[in-house]
Amino acid sequence: xxxxKQNSPSLSVQEGRISILNCDYTNSxxxxxxxxxxxxxxxxxxxxxxxxxxxxxxxxxxxVFLNKSAKxxxxxxxxxxxxxxxxxxxxxxxxxxxxxxxxxxxTKLTVNP
Amino acid sequence: DAGITQSPRHKVTETxxxxxxxxxxxxxxxxxxxxxxxxxxxxxxxxxxYGVKDTDKGEVSDGYSVSRSxxxxxxxxxxxxxxxxxxxxxxxxxxxxxxxxxxxxGTRLLVL
Numbered sequence: 205x206x207x208x209k210q211n212s213p214s215l216s217v218q219e220g221r222i223s224i225l226n227c228d229y230t231n232s233x234x235x236x237x238x239x240x241x242x243x244x245x246x247x248x249x250x251x252x253x254x255x256x257x258x259x260x261x262x263x264x265x266x267x268v269f270l271n272k273s274a275k276x277x278x279x280x281x282x283x284x285x286x287x288x289x290x291x292x293x294x295x296x297x298x299x300x301x302x303x304x305x306x307x308x309x310x311t312k313l314t315v316n317p
Numbered sequence: 318d319a320g321i322t323q324s325p326r327h328k329v330t331e332t333x334x335x336x337x338x339x340x341x342x343x344x345x346x347x348x349x350x351x352x353x354x355x356x357x358x359x360x361x362x363x364x365x366x367y368g369v370k371d372t373d374k375g376e377v378s379d380g381y382s383v384s385r386s387x388x389x390x391x392x393x394x395x396x397x398x399x400x401x402x403x404x405x406x407x408x409x410x411x412x413x414x415x416x417x418x419x420x421x422x423g424t425r426l427l428v429l
Binding site for chain 2 (some may be wrong): 303
């Protein structure tokens, strides 16, 4: 049973436009959410996170939105740059204080020049 | 960047051979994790450690064992490698129980 779902395996956008990556979760005990970016042949790198007490967190070009009632979060990248082309993983934790992260399967973002 | 190294970075081995992967950190973080990444599966937790000699199973622990005798080192052992264990293995660390995890560069393992 997949607790964290990224239903779009891939996304292609034009440079300068907005990229929106989506993530859904099923476990209502999750209370901390993260996005990681992964380039080929490298380890995932932390991008941005959000606690369930917030509905938005912003860091430069990256904004994460959390809709707890819909169990949905999204990552917005504005403006998108070719260097943003990577696989993006959504992850969740909490579950009453669990140290484990549960990852989605990832979305491959391609930003075209 | 968090000080995490993994060794070896690449390994080719044969079915039935034992294999040990090493994760080394210089951050003195309490928590360490081993994940595998496979196409169509994302990142899946194999085992994790919450302190020296304290370990627990993750989602896909069958066929794997771990050991942590020092804060800085976390070893993953494939007792008898199988082709289904061909994967990319990532180590991660975190300072607190519920906190951002930071990943190492990965080990690419091919079991023939």
